[in-house]
Amino acid sequence: MAFSLKKVLISDSVSPRCAEILRENGIEVDNNTKLSKEELLAEIPKYDGLIVRSATKVTADVIKAGTNLKIIGRAGTGVDNIDIKAATRQGVIVMNTPGGNTLSAAEHTCAMVCCLSRSLPQAHATLKAGKWDRKAFMGSELYGKTLGIVGLGRIGREVAQRMQSFGMTTIGFDPIVPAEEAKQYNIEWQTLEQMWPRCDYITVHTPLIPQTKGLLGDASFKLCKPGVKVVNVARGGIIDEEGLVRALDAGQCGGAALDVFVQEPPTYTALIQHPKVIVTPHLGASTVEAQERVACEIAEQFVDGVNGKSLFGAINAQALSNALTPETKPMVSLGQGLGVVAASLAKGQLSAASIQVTTYGPSLKKAGSYLKAAVSAGILRVQTGGNNVNLVNAQPLLAELGLEITVNNEDAAPANSKASVAVTITVGGNPHRLGGAVFGTIPQLVEVDSATFDTGCPLSGNWLLYRSQNAAAALAAVASGLGDKNQLLAFSSSAQTNGESWSVIKLATPQPGVEALAGAVSSAVTCSI
Structure with a gap:
């Protein structure tokens, strides 16, 4: 079990199936989608789980008021309505449904590209207004054109697959997707500087983070092919709205299709009313299938977390996600126990301490992420009393104390050592090395400063x-x-x-x-x- 969950509040409209799945698994659910912020602040202490879409703003104040909160679930992909930093500091898991909206968002993107190529909304509006003006809406084929895709995750790949069927060449950029992987989806990996001049169309599929804010703006439009058309069904702000209007007015950008905006509902009329701009009111995920899917998925992910199966979709709980298997759970307890002993040996001088975690053997090469968090949690139990410390917030809280743990892996433990993990704490130039191992499922201290115990000491x-x-x-x-x-x-x-x-x-x-x-x-x- 990763955490217990007794009562969940659903504060935005989701499919009824979400509540049904939770109740089927013994979790009490309240649906209340009309709460003001003040009412939410008053109600949230009653719950240890919260499920939202995009309407509810889960601010730091809400998280602080949620003294029993363990998990916040976003029935959808974007989590910019949730203060992740505040949630992490309080040890609250933030989870989304990364795959639930994929097909709907990809299809909406493709529809936007088609609309741009043939000015379909503008032609529709003109005919509805009683005008028959065929010459004003000369379009262009998508066949043979180049589509640049920024962000090659699930949605970006699905867009590529669909637009390739129109005969488009797909090129793309993603800092964490290597060229070899992109090639598997018939996408030619390019740097942004290489990509901009080649694109007839550009679509963005990234989160809104400092590195992507204003990604398409004055500077990048100047590098693009004249008349390039752009699509944003991801997050408002990835395309600089004022820079886009300038590019449209100058003819550098030939058209834009936008489903998302910096402010929603949007108030920048120069953009919304621009004749070369097609707009929809954040409909990328607004399909019956997507909403049913994300509602079911977030409920199932909550249940899997409670049952200790997985934390799929967790955004801020990598250490906890990696610590749920039967093999890793005892190792987490080992790390916490060694952290407690190490902090105790520091005798109140932790602020001047340096701490290193060493794992031994190839099987523990990737264990550093959760062991670092586990040792941090153990140290904080001694330093602060450990109230509300868990694998989600242990490392940020330790960093606030000015402490950082380094982690390394060695091929094998020192000669005559039984340790699989060692924690070395150094205060005033005096190091103490604690060696630990798991026997069966019991974490034990096996050595201190190279002095080996005949029988291990269970860390409890x-x-x-x-x-x-x-x-x-x-x-x-x-x-x-x-x-x-x-x-x-x-x-x-x-x-x-x-x-x-x-x-x-x-x-x-x-x-x-x-x-x-x-x-x-x-x-x-x-x-x-």
């Missing part, structure tokens, strides 16, 4: 960890000091290195301090894992 419960020259004598002093106030449950001691050994005592209740051990040990810390 209340610990007293100390270093001494005589482990047995120190144990007697500890047992005497406990008296009737606490109970010793288990004891383990390492081999000696440099004349000292490390020992772990598991206690029934947390030990308030280690002052009484000053004469029997050279170093001691307490921790609760």
Whole structure:
């Protein structure tokens, strides 16, 4: 189980099937699509899940008020109506349905390209107004033309496939899709600078992020073929609206088809009323099939998350997504436990600490993402009390404290080491290296500073960890000091290195301090894992 989910609010209109799927899986659902922001702020503390489309604005205030929120689901693709940074900081998963709108958005894009090529909306409006003006609407064939696609994800690829059937040449750019992969879809990968001069049509299929804001504007239009036509069924702002109007007026851009706008409903009349512009009111995903699909998918993704199957569609929870398999769950517990012990050894000097996580062997080469988050969560449990810390927000919260964890992988553990993971914390030039491993499903501490324990110490419960020259004598002093106030449950001691050994005592209740051990040990810390 990734998280528990008892009650979900659906605050935008979605298919009834969404609520049905959640209820079928034992989750209580309320539908309330008429909440004002003030009403949403008052209601959201009652829920641990929220499902929206694009109408509800899930601001930082809403997220802060949602003291029980665990997950926010967007029945659709775009999440610019959700404050992801605020959600991440609060440990709330943000999830979308990346594939649900794909076909509808791709078809809408293709329809827009066809409309641009033949001025269909303008011709329709003219005839409706009683004018028969065939000469005013001379079009051009799509056959043999070049379509430039910015963003080669699901939608971009589907557009390419459909427009290739018209005989168009498809070229494209995507910073994370290599040329070899693009070639599989008959798309010639180009840089933007290479692509602009070749395109007869350009369509954008990217999120709106700082790198894509104003991607098509004054500077890029100057590099394009005169008369280029552009389509945006992605997000308003990817095409600079004022720059587009200037390009249209100058003839550098021959037409634009827009489904999305910087402000919705749009108020920039120079753009909306321009004779070379075709507009639709954000209809890319507005099909019966798409809305049914995204409603079902977000509900099913919630259920899969609750059941620990997957976190498909999670935008801000990569570490948690990678930690749901039976193999990785114990490794997450191992990382958290080692983080707790490491922070305890820092003795209140974490702000001056450097921390490194090392994994051993090829099987753990990709484990760094979730182990880094797990160790961060363990450290924060000691440093801040750990309230509301999870794998979603552990790393950002640790960064706020000025701490950064580095991760590396080595082919094999050092000689005579049983560790599969090591956490090294260095304070004031003094490093402590903690080696851990999972035996069966139990995460255990197996070594401290190269001193190996004969039997591993399960990373759970209340610990007293100390270093001494005589482990047995120190144990007697500890047992005497406990008296009737606490109970010793288990004891383990390492081999000696440099004349000292490390020992772990598991206690029934947390030990308030280690002052009484000053004469029997050279170093001691307490921790609760």
